[in-house]
Amino acid sequence: MVTSVVKRDDPTRFGLVEVNGDGRVTDYHYKPDHPFGDIAATEVFIFDAHTLVDRLENLAGRGDEEEPSLEDLGDDLLPELVGEGRAFEYRLEGYWRDVGTIDSDWRAHMELLDPEPELDLDDPRWPILTLGGQRPAAHIYESASSDNSLVSSGCKVAGSIVNSVLGRGWIVEPGARVRNSVLLHDSVIERGATVETAIVDAGAWIGSGAMVGAASGPPDEGEGTGISPEQITLVGMGASVAPDERVEPGRRVGGSKS
Numbered sequence: 001m002v003t004s005v006v007k008r009d010d011p012t013r014f015g016l017v018e019v020n021g022d023g024r025v026t027d028y029h030y031k032p033d034h035p036f037g038d039i040a041a042t043e044v045f046i047f048d049a050h051t052l053v054d055r056l057e058n059l060a061g062r063g064d065e066e067e068p069s070l071e072d073l074g075d076d077l078l079p080e081l082v083g084e085g086r087a088f089e090y091r092l093e094g095y096w097r098d099v100g101t102i103d104s105d106w107r108a109h110m111e112l113l114d115p116e117p118e119l120d121l122d123d124p125r126w127p128i129l130t131l132g133g134q135r136p137a138a139h140i141y142e143s144a145s146s147d148n149s150l151v152s153s154g155c156k157v158a159g160s161i162v163n164s165v166l167g168r169g170w171i172v173e174p175g176a177r178v179r180n181s182v183l184l185h186d187s188v189i190e191r192g193a194t195v196e197t198a199i200v201d202a203g204a205w206i207g208s209g210a211m212v213g214a215a216s217g218p219p220d221e222g223e224g225t226g227i228s229p230e231q232i233t234l235v236g237m238g239a240s241v242a243p244d245e246r247v248e249p250g251r252r253v254g255g256s257k258s
Contacts, residue, residue, distance in 0.1 A: 005039055193241075231250055
């Protein structure tokens with residue numbers, strides 16, 4: 001099990017482990033109601049193939065079609081292997097975030113905007129090798145203003161962006177304003193619209209004069225202050241916000257983020 005110490009996140013979101021001096025995992029509980037530590041399994045595992053197949057077949061044979069015995073690795077498989085003393089940890093000392101909640105996803109993106117982010121996306125010693133679509137360079141127009149933001153290829157920015165992460169292919173029209181937000185790819189914010197403290201999914205359209213979010217306060221005031229999870233607004237994949245529409249902070253438009 002690749003493990004990591006979770007400091008700021010709620011430990012009840014993870015599978016938690018206890019380990020002894022030689023790295024053997026001595027106890028494992030999946031999302032316990034009462035956490036017993038801060039060492040979490042990162043959901044990265046390496047199994048012996050024969051052991052894994054045999055154990056899965058054994059677990060599958062215990063149930064029936066109406067009540068399957070194997071629903072999640074953390075409920076059945078991992079506790080059995082740990083109980084037999086056959087599980088060990090590999091402690092990851094570097095950067096790791098679980099982005100399984102809206103709040104953690106938003107904050108992980110905001111961390112990329114730190115002056116010296118823990119995760120350097122352009123570290124030549126540890127390059128990110130992935131297949132990305134070919135887009136032209138971002139075009140920042142004369143009317144645009146940008147402050148502490150990441151702007152991906154294919155974007156056309158003529159409005160204002162502050163402390164935000166823009167995926168590829170965004171169109172931010174003149175007079176539009178984006179602040180403290182995560183914008184996925186290929187969407188449009190029309191003239192005079194405002195998006196603040198939000199996650200906007202791919203293919204969305206924000207009509208002219210609309211206001212999405214508008215929670216106040218910087219995202220870096222420290223734990224317990226600044227932006228709360230309830231203030232983060234979501235605009236779902238392909239969703240539309242009508243011109244001059246007001247979307248209150250924390251509201252969900254068009255479903256959850258994909």
